[in-house]
Amino acid sequence: MRQEGGVVQMEKKRNAFEMNISAIKTMIEQDGFVPGDRIPSERELAERLSISRPSVREALRTLAYLGIIETRHGGGSFLLNRDDHTYIQIIAQFLVTGDSKFEDLAGTLRLLEQSVFVQRTDWSILEAHIDSDAAFREAMISTVDNDLFERIWRQVNAFYQSFGQGELYTRAEREAFLKRS
Amino acid sequence: MRQEGGVVQMEKKRNAFEMNISAIKTMIEQDGFVPGDRIPSERELAERLSISRPSVREALRTLAYLGIIETRHGGGSFLLNRDDHTYIQIIAQFLVTGDSKFEDLAGTLRLLEQSVFVQRTDWSILEAHIDSDAAFREAMISTVDNDLFERIWRQVNAFYQSFGQGELYTRAEREAFLKRS
DNA sequence: CGGCGGTATTGGTCAGACCAATTACCCCTT
DNA sequence: AAGGGGTAATTGGTCTGACCAATACCGCCG
Structure with missing residues (x-):
């Protein structure tokens, strides 16, 4: 009944987009990055995951919007401290519903x-x-x-x-x- | 102090990505779409907003992940009923933190x-x-x-x-x- | 009138290119 | 040898164009 956050992720056939987000998140965990670290570049992520850079970007944009990472033009993408930024989701609610x-x-x-x-x-x-x-x-x-x-x-x-x-x-x-x- | 969801969106210089999300949301509201409706295609949105399709997609992917819209391969993108799907954000929290x-x-x-x-x-x-x-x-x-x-x-x-x-x-x-x- | 098949539409993905901002590095000066 | 400056490499941001896959649309045929 409940989903188990293991490596066995063949439950259903989750669309590629969510798999990409999951794959990036898994890679970040396995590589042992901590808040503040710079994660691999978009081009490197694309190569390691065998997907195109646009697909990587679609996933990274969502992670950034959720407050998981932060991107700096020319600088790279950085893992954020969750507690400091997850409230962005609440803001998103305000922006989306607006009421x-x-x-x-x-x-x-x-x-x-x-x-x-x-x-x-x-x-x-x-x-x-x-x-x-x-x-x-x-x-x-x-x-x-x-x-x-x-x-x-x-x-x-x-x-x-x-x-x-x-x-x-x-x-x-x-x-x-x-x-x- | 508080943000106002008007057309005057020059507060700060929000990055282009968030502006795109805001622009799409505004367009959906102005066109009077209701949950269940099919919103304009990615190509049409790109043309009306004068941005590229990849940029539109990055915004739509995030909206889909937040549970605002749903995309069907070959069918189009549909506005979802908020109350039924926004809890996806909570799921996202579970997935991201996992603890x-x-x-x-x-x-x-x-x-x-x-x-x-x-x-x-x-x-x-x-x-x-x-x-x-x-x-x-x-x-x-x-x-x-x-x-x-x-x-x-x-x-x-x-x-x-x-x-x-x-x-x-x-x-x-x-x-x-x-x-x- | 209903089922069927071709065509147009639409999302999914990719390759490649160029710009802009930042970073890294080497060389020169002191 | 240390510091500073300027150039090259790296990296995110954006776009063009293309092709595939799934769906929707519509007219034809029975």
Whole structure:
């Protein structure tokens, strides 16, 4: 039922484009590149994968749009640090649909963070971060042991902060959280 | 501060690739296409936008990967129904990072849905859907007036359901929700 | 009127070329 | 020997044109 991320990738007959993305990603992993490294040039990737450069480019453009890599004209393509850039996907959502209100960002963050309070009662560990809105909220999320949830929160939060917004909660609101304990 | 999705797209000097994606999206909107429609061919898009077909393809490949459109060899490109396919972005996250546990899906859905309960007390409207897990949860989310939050939930939920999982809550759990009112 | 086959359309892929930006490297000067 | 400058090589960005493969279209034939 569930797909296994192994080398056995003959499930269905995924179209060539997705196979190219997968192949490039696999090559990057196998070669042991880390965020910041320059990955092989388009021409070298094309040769090693036995596909044309246009096909390589179509895959790389998508990886760049997803925030996986960054391309510099004349310089090469570089592996990015995921946590810093995956929120681009959220931006993509905004660009594509175009009907989301900007105010939704703050509201969504509040909803995500409030959900954490449903299943925990002791919040004394947050007292140390009462002075910083960002650190306070970060600590809240870290108590949840769920990678996907945490990643979604980080994307929305990074996008929110990219607009230079101030504090999401006032100090009084943060203190109110603690009193619930 | 916030980006405005108008025709005046000279903000910064966004690279040509993103401008192409934006231009195609704008054209689709202006021509009044709705989900299911076939959009202009690659060659026609290239001519109308005064760019080459490879450039059009690089943009279309990304749109297809994001689940905005679907391409059929020899048939054309079709605008997809967003709600049904944007969860592909979540899948992309899984593919790219590869370190998220599958069980996170159910956990994330529970967190998202429980967060709704923080700011509402009367849940009598859910009684009508007590028999259906899917309808019950759908009704829960619809009470939140936040497009972004709702879209995130739909993506995770669609991805969860694509694996053919059964009910997220047992009937007893659903009844427990109502008793909190 | 319905099935069938040819043709036009459309996406998929490739080769090659040229431009632009960056990087690498060698040589000259000091 | 060290530093700087300028040229050549590398690399991404874009385009032209071509050909293949799958589909859609349409008219012909039964």
